[in-house]
Amino acid sequence: MSAASPRATAFVGARLVDPESGYDGPGCLVVVEGVIADVVRRPTLDNLSADIRVVDCNGALLIPGLIDLRVKTGEPGAEPKETLKSAARAAAAGGVTSMVLQPDTDPAVDDPAMVDFILRRARDIELVHVYPAGAATKGCEGSRMAEIGLMREAGAVYFTDADKPIIDSKVFRRVLSYAKAFGAMVAHRPADPYLSAGAVATAGEFSGRLGLPSAPAVAERIMLERDLALCELTGARLLVDQITTADSLASLERGRAKGLAVAATASINHLSFNELDIGDYRTFYRLDPPLRPEDDRQALIDAVASGLVEVIVSAHAPAPPEDKRLPFSEAAPGAVGLETFLPALLALHHDGRVALADLIRAVTLAPARLLGLEAGRLTVGAPADLVLCDAFAPVVIDADRLISKSKNSPFDGRRLQGQVLMTLVDGRVVHQAQP
Amino acid sequence: METGADIEASIRTRAFPFPHPHFLSVQGLNRPQAEQLLDLADAFVAVNRQAEKKLGLLRGRTLVNLFFEASTRTQSSFELAAKRLGADVVNMSPRTSSMTKGETLIDTAVTLNAMKPDLLVVRHAASGAAALLSQKVSCSVINAGDGWHEHPTQALLDALTLRRAFGKVEGLTVAICGDVQHSRVARSNVGLLQLLGARVRLVGPPTLMPSGVERWGAEVFHDMRKGVAGVDVVMMLRLQLERMDGAFVPSTREYSRYFGLDSEKLALAAPHVRVMHPGPMNRGVEIESGVADDPRVSLIQEQVEMGVAARMAVLASLAARLEAGQ
Numbered sequence: 001m002s003a004a005s006p007r008a009t010a011f012v013g014a015r016l017v018d019p020e021s022g023y024d025g026p027g028c029l030v031v032v033e034g035v036i037a038d039v040v041r042r043p044t045l046d047n048l049s050a051d052i053r054v055v056d057c058n059g060a061l062l063i064p065g066l067i068d069l070r071v072k073t074g075e076p077g078a079e080p081k082e083t084l085k086s087a088a089r090a091a092a093a094g095g096v097t098s099m100v101l102q103p104d105t106d107p108a109v110d111d112p113a114m115v116d117f118i119l120r121r122a123r124d125i126e127l128v129h130v131y132p133a134g135a136a137t138k139g140c141e142g143s144r145m146a147e148i149g150l151m152r153e154a155g156a157v158y159f160t161d162a163d164k165p166i167i168d169s170k171v172f173r174r175v176l177s178y179a180k181a182f183g184a185m186v187a188h189r190p191a192d193p194y195l196s197a198g199a200v201a202t203a204g205e206f207s208g209r210l211g212l213p214s215a216p217a218v219a220e221r222i223m224l225e226r227d228l229a230l231c232e233l234t235g236a237r238l239l240v241d242q243i244t245t246a247d248s249l250a251s252l253e254r255g256r257a258k259g260l261a262v263a264a265t266a267s268i269n270h271l272s273f274n275e276l277d278i279g280d281y282r283t284f285y286r287l288d289p290p291l292r293p294e295d296d297r298q299a300l301i302d303a304v305a306s307g308l309v310e311v312i313v314s315a316h317a318p319a320p321p322e323d324k325r326l327p328f329s330e331a332a333p334g335a336v337g338l339e340t341f342l343p344a345l346l347a348l349h350h351d352g353r354v355a356l357a358d359l360i361r362a363v364t365l366a367p368a369r370l371l372g373l374e375a376g377r378l379t380v381g382a383p384a385d386l387v388l389c390d391a392f393a394p395v396v397i398d399a400d401r402l403i404s405k406s407k408n409s410p411f412d413g414r415r416l417q418g419q420v421l422m423t424l425v426d427g428r429v430v431h432q433a434q435p
Numbered sequence: 436m437e438t439g440a441d442i443e444a445s446i447r448t449r450a451f452p453f454p455h456p457h458f459l460s461v462q463g464l465n466r467p468q469a470e471q472l473l474d475l476a477d478a479f480v481a482v483n484r485q486a487e488k489k490l491g492l493l494r495g496r497t498l499v500n501l502f503f504e505a506s507t508r509t510q511s512s513f514e515l516a517a518k519r520l521g522a523d524v525v526n527m528s529p530r531t532s533s534m535t536k537g538e539t540l541i542d543t544a545v546t547l548n549a550m551k552p553d554l555l556v557v558r559h560a561a562s563g564a565a566a567l568l569s570q571k572v573s574c575s576v577i578n579a580g581d582g583w584h585e586h587p588t589q590a591l592l593d594a595l596t597l598r599r600a601f602g603k604v605e606g607l608t609v610a611i612c613g614d615v616q617h618s619r620v621a622r623s624n625v626g627l628l629q630l631l632g633a634r635v636r637l638v639g640p641p642t643l644m645p646s647g648v649e650r651w652g653a654e655v656f657h658d659m660r661k662g663v664a665g666v667d668v669v670m671m672l673r674l675q676l677e678r679m680d681g682a683f684v685p686s687t688r689e690y691s692r693y694f695g696l697d698s699e700k701l702a703l704a705a706p707h708v709r710v711m712h713p714g715p716m717n718r719g720v721e722i723e724s725g726v727a728d729d730p731r732v733s734l735i736q737e738q739v740e741m742g743v744a745a746r747m748a749v750l751a752s753l754a755a756r757l758e759a760g761q
Binding site for chain 2: 203204205206207208209210211212214216280281322325326327328329330
């Protein structure tokens, strides 16, 4: 594909949204050799030379490619769920140009050879940028520290035990202070493991009536308070993985006010659904953390709008039918999300809850800054990781038609707006919608 | 006394046939439907007390008892109910049969479904299991207990027992006591008793109350003496003894002291109070033998008898629907 491409491509007549400058308006963008070479805040370009390929955007949205900080595949160890290749194809189709893979595979990504393995596999696939997160502890088991320094050198972008909270505070303290010496960020899922043990829902009237094992929402805040205290003690960079409750948001705000180096992510699922969605025991809504009451969802949306929560993740977690076609409490948690990420995000904008530029920042510039990437902005010199999308096109999500090997989408059947027309990675077209 | 033929005729000519393809929860019932099931069950009680008990309402039909959790009492109650209505019955216990361990609930159901049963009675340890199964099979599914969620035929038999003991359920005050959190019997009973116009109290330690219970429309008591004061009915729940491990209650002796039913606590209830228990009982833990066996107050044996009739009413109502080709 790249050999046949012209040297330069010009996107004309687009609506540009640049999260760095805050610009939202008509514009054109020129890509040369995989890099953004020019950004013009006018609908048309003059003096285009003949060897430039011109893409007329017809007013469609042209934004930086999405950077997803939390993606799981089944590779290595559970390839029937999802391979790196199927995840990369799903990402490209969803407008995600960079994804960070969770280390809780089988075996876990807990040494530099595994980091290297993932990076080499991703290079062979050559679709989207793949960044491995390294395990914070060996085997994600929470007891012995993993080789944070060596993995960082090999290319791991942050360190986490993914879904598993590190229970032992002494271990977590050491992980934080050790990581700090290497300038590495540590991500942690705040959930008190004892309160959460066996729980599949948030404690409340609804889960009580359904007869589902549940944990009180404070299980999140309890662990978050510990994490913030250790963050303060060690001065390390902490990424709060998938904050979900109003209570925890208040804790986060206090931590911020103290000047801690703490950032937080919200998953698109917790911004889109609430506990009532589990009503028919539909296992596609069995998530970890579990879905929360509507008040929490509203608080989370407000926190994204205010910037308290800087990053939104898809929390892509493929699960095949044999893990989902089970009674609710026995089903595997998680939902696929790469391909529905953008229309689900846009719903928050169409509902008038979050400004478009703020939403886009939460999936482009904000994660890019956390990882120290050049991408995530429409700036001359930045890599041409771009998404062209029709923000208003109506779509009905059909899980069976997803590219992802697993079809466990809670958005199945939902009517949303937003269709990815074209995805570019380093100027290469990696996805183009069928006309 | 009504004969089998009378009952058959009355079901076939009902103005409002049973509207649901499955019997999964009391939540889907409205009051006339519940009353109709109770009337029908009442008629079956009469039949069951005759020497000739066999009816032909389910002749040619096959019922499969699929019990993932062992329960001699409920399983034999369904078996008797089906046989008295003329159905063929197959009992399957996946835990003990040759079904392999890896087979999922749905695989099992689909396999059974291919054998073309008409009625599938299922008990499973997970809430929502019966509903899940009903989506995957073409026969009528009856929930015989799904996790902590519901046990709707138990609620029906309890309501039948109460209606026969007191004449009507409306206006009764019923205290449901014990481990409400883990009890499907409690959830189904709260729903059905409230539907039939009873006032429900829930009594137990806070550790055994479901989250959000204060919004169930029932009065919640943590002091059993206050909870049973003046009530017409005390319905005890079974305490699973493994609850000691999860730090729900400290010991059986402390539990029985504060939440077990003995004659002293029972004396605080109305003079005409009756006592129920879904069985099997932990004698000396949640209920004192002297209370459980006192024929003046205990309805426990009656409940077992009503169980067969109530289940006959459910099976016959679902079968009538099958016959109508709906």
